[in-house]
Amino acid sequence: MESGSSRDGTGTDERVTVVTFDLEEKRYCVRAESVVSVLGVAGDASFGDATDPWDAGTTTVAGERVRVVDLPRAFGTSFRTATRVDDPRLLVFSATDDDGRHYGWLVDDVDVTRPVRTASLEPLNANTTHVKGRLEIGDEAVVWLDERAIHG
Template sequence: MVSASNHDDSDDGDGPITVLTFDLEAERYCVRAAAVASVLGVADEQSIGSATDPWNAGTVTLAGERVRVIDLPRAFTAVSRTTARIADPKLLVFTATDADDAHYGWLVDDVDATRTVRQDRLEPTRTSTRLAHVKGRLEIDGDDVIWLDERTIHD
């Protein structure tokens, strides 16, 4: 597994923090880089992509470790819409594990790079309902980026 971050950034303050940016369809997102253990290519996502529950899309084994997969493109899409699959999805594998010691993994469309951002620049989202798993939004390199809280998604 390729490590995305080796240091432990805390998101409890207003100081700088390193985030990992990624894409889901036309939207750009980020998550704390310190929470991500590795980023992997997915050779065969067909069984994951056809799971009935995108929040529990199955389990894969990587380097002897079990990873419980959340299919984010499908989980974040309205039930009435069909999500178009890209040819080479990525799997973000998190350091956190569930009660069965399986790591959490998010299936995403593409992963960009880590960026250091200032937490005091985090703004509320522009929606009428506040989603618990959304910390807010930032502008990174001219793009509007939604910051996801992996801890609430994993709970």
């Protein structure tokens, strides 16, 4: 590990692995170590009909309850139900809420994991608590989401 200052507040230039995913036409990522599984979602209409995309309902995965955050609606261009992709994915996180439910994010598609350096993280020009920053992975701009802030 190299020493130095990083833009994510850790004070070091860490090499971490992120998992990338799509919402509408934008690419996002989170630390891969915080995700315990990626699942296909059949019949996601009940999540899209929920009044609050930040708490779009629950589902059960391998006997564990998962609280679903409908990210296409929460981060999309409008608060209404977005046009869904045919095969959405659910990122299931190791973190749980006060009721013991895991957090799950409904996303359009999930790509591969990628190693990145935290020092390459650049701040966004927007005021948001849900984003750690922006970085380039290959030739793509990727927004790094702060799962802890999203989970509350």
